[in-house]
Amino acid sequence: MGRSAAPPDPREALARATDHLLALQNADGWWKGDLETNVTMDAEDLLLRQFLGIREPEQTAASAAWIRSQQRADGTWATFHDGPPELSATVEAYVALKLAGDDPEAPHMAAASAYVRAAGGIAAARVFTRIWLALFGWWPWERLPEMPPEIMFLPRWVPLNIYAFGCWARQTIVPLTVVSAHRPVRPGPFDLTELHTDPADPYPLRPLSPIAGWDGLFERLDKVLHAYHHVAARPLRRAALAKAGRWIVERQEADGCWGGIQPPAVYSLIALQLLGYDLDHPVMKAGLDSFDRFTVHTEDGRRWMEACQSxxxxxxxxxxxxxxxxxxxxxxxxxxxxxxxxxxxxxxxxxxxxxxxxxxxxxxxxxxxxxxxxxxxxxxxxxxxxxxxxxxxxxxxxxxxxxxxxxxxxxxxxxxxxxxxxxxxxxTLPNKLPFCDFGEVVDPPxxxxxxxxxxxxxxxxxxxxxxxxxxxxxxxxxxxxxxxxxxxxxxxxxxxxxxxxxxxxxxxxxxxxxxxxxxxxxxxxxxxxxxxxxxxxxxxxxxxxxxxxxxxxxxxxxxxxxxxxxxxxxxxxxxxxxxxxxxxxxxxxxxxxxxxxxxxxxxxxxxxxxxxxxxxxxxxxxxxxxxxxxxxxxxxxxxx
Incomplete structure (x- = not known):
């Protein structure tokens, strides 16, 4: 009878791990591991480039290859390893692949669209996903929660002023107030009929919550804000947009990014272009260049985006x-x-x-x-x-x-x-806004x-x-x-x-x-x-x-x-x-x-x-x- 193998020695394991960690140190003294999130980063990068008119075939193909590699056998995408299917991630990934030229009738695309329809269609996706689609005419701005730029004028003691939000949320919300005010549409190169549960009624209204609760109150406030959008005093609106624009530019980091994270960066670039900054402006050039530092290229030619770096x-x-x-x-x-x-x-x-x-x-x-x-x-x-x-x-x-x-x-x-x-x-109020369904928006202890x-x-x-x-x-x-x-x-x-x-x-x-x-x-x-x-x-x-x-x-x-x-x-x-x-x-x-x-x-x-x-x-x-x-x-x- 042979001897059983000796159990691994933790001392040897520590020595190997220590050597490996030392070998990963940069010559300047720092360490940085890749920071992996989900394919919405890659999909939104392609959508941003489509909106700005700078999407390139080689970049698109490399990102699409990564997105395809993350699709599961059931046709869906998740937001973490072995997680459940996630509707918004699947919608965004599908749209990005369609931009890349994937045939909607191809098995992987048909499986994804079938899941989207079964899960409630685009109408059930999160607000941020529908904002991306609204930029291309795939969803009506009127069916999105309103966030007016006049929020910039709220004093700090008033609930829902921008400093009531966590830093990552305010960095995202301020540029989105600019986008919401402009409601731009640059028509997409195809339709998304296959992602609606009922193509005859693609933009269904959601029933209002009971008025007794915060949800119902804020939903009715949103209706008031939608009405205000059409009657906002032009001088006040112009002043609010200018204030938001200054706020965004003042917070651009030395590397061109905003907040060091992807969502504020992409929305800031869209907002600034809507405010008149052309792509050759130093602020815009630095912002776009910053994405190169967030890009990971794999050995097999794929390309994926870090949401931030650590x-x-x-x-x-x-x-x-x-x-x-x-x-x-x-x-x-x-x-x-x-x-x-x-x-x-x-x-x-x-x-x-x-x-x-x-x-x-x-x-x-x-x-x-x-x-x-x-x-x-x-x-x-x-x-x-x-x-x-x-x-x-x-x-x-x-x-x-x-x-x-x-x-x-x-x-x-x-x-x-x-x-x-x-x-x-x-x-707790910011989390209750209809606009804020993208995750935690405050920073409690x-x-x-x-x-x-x-x-x-x-x-x-x-x-x-x-x-x-x-x-x-x-x-x-x-x-x-x-x-x-x-x-x-x-x-x-x-x-x-x-x-x-x-x-x-x-x-x-x-x-x-x-x-x-x-x-x-x-x-x-x-x-x-x-x-x-x-x-x-x-x-x-x-x-x-x-x-x-x-x-x-x-x-x-x-x-x-x-x-x-x-x-x-x-x-x-x-x-x-x-x-x-x-x-x-x-x-x-x-x-x-x-x-x-x-x-x-x-x-x-x-x-x-x-x-x-x-x-x-x-x-x-x-x-x-x-x-x-x-x-x-x-x-x-x-x-x-």
Missing amino acids: PVWDTCLATIALRDAGLPADHPALASAVGWMLDEEITTPGDWAVRRPRLAPGGWAFEFENDNYPDVDDTAEVVLALRRVTHPEQSRLDGAVERAVEWTLGMQSRNGAWGAFDVNNTS SADVTAHMVEMLAEVGRAEDPRTKRGVAWLLANQEADGSWFGRWGTNYIYGTGSVLPALVAAGLPTDHPAVRHAVGWLESRQNQDGGWGEDMRSYADPATWSGRGESTASQTAWALMALLAAGEGLSDGSSAAVERGVAWLAATQLPSGTWDEPQFTGTGFPWDFSINYHLYRLVFPVTALGRYLHRTPLGGGPK
Whole structure:
């Protein structure tokens, strides 16, 4: 009888992963993994180029090839790996392929249109999809919710002023007010009769909701705004459009993009052209050129678009991971990363200053060029990374950390917690507008961001600060009944719990605290039979079924391990069965190259509505978890 193969050694797995991660570093010091979302990015890129009259055959063919490659056997497209069919994504993908010349009678196109009709047709698609179709005469502007540019004049104390929306939403809504005011139609080269459930009544009216609720109230307000569109005073409308145009131009980033994300960029370009900017204008040229940096070209000739890019986020996480893996604090790769991060510090005010005008700036954003929108989450994690590396310019590093700490403390919301981009951005009214059916449009405090802040404040010696204690109290008060925490920016309860437990322990909560033990019990109950952890995006829509449930993934297994290790599980004698099984799963599923296969989406843009596959998550988080397990260090720390 032959001997059974020895189980994979986690030390070897960590060494391979560390080497692989180091090899991915850019010569300038940063890391950036691809950021994968869904085919609406690619479809809308083609539609934008069609609207502007700049769509080119080679570009179209490469994008169409990618879109076809993402279609499933039933003819539909989803918004995350193995997700359910998504109507709006399928409509947009179908239209893009028809633009590319695909025959509507071809099997893949016929299957897609059949699904669209069965799901309610174009009339059931989201507002943003119907806006794209209205640009080409495929949907009437009168059948879309109205958002007038006069919203620009609402003072900040009035509900539904533009600063009541989260930064990503206001960056999208302002240009769309311009588009809505102009209602342009550049007739498409074909019709879309096959996407209507009843071609004789292609634009059915939706029944009004009862007037007693917010939905009914806003639907009736929308009718008033539609009437106003036809009688708006021309001088007032011109002034509103001019104000919106200035607002858009002032917020163009140094790389030509807006907000560092695709939706504001495409709508800003359309809005500015409608306001008279020609394609040769420097603002327009820079905006269009920015898309080249968001384009990923595959080896087989396909082309797909990132919705945004994450170099700051990826770099700070990689730095933390490599320190946890055992790299010395003065390792050249880490010094290079810190030098790059210090150069990326933002010391000028952005949109956040509208609510905090006296707060001194100091923080980091997500992207290469995103200075208008630094965020608390990136800033907290960058500080954690900086604190763990020694650097020749130590005084510069210390100054950046001090500015970041003061800025993020000033961004604390009144309930003691932190949102990502704004302070007290908690109104529920924007989400109820008929126009806003594209995902979360406000930025309330969340457990994951608050946890990262608490962990950072503890690291810099502020655990006893009353503001830190308020953050801890908020986290304890917002623990779910089952012991987990909700994950706003990662999927989902595993991410939330994986963020909160290390933060609470770092802030001084004992590992035998009831909240900690409750969370440990929840994590152990969610471990898969194979030893890993996974959570499907459907947990946002159906937490009762999917909370902490899904195929095992490397990133989510690592989050669970980071939480369990922080809680003291398996650190002293390795006796935690859950930890040992999780580590064994990571070691056994590692690819020969040193990374892990992870087609599942574990990042979140808007819960349920917009999902992200961060291609570096599958590497940086396992490196962190394996490093903390092997070195018996449940949390990060200062330079050693």
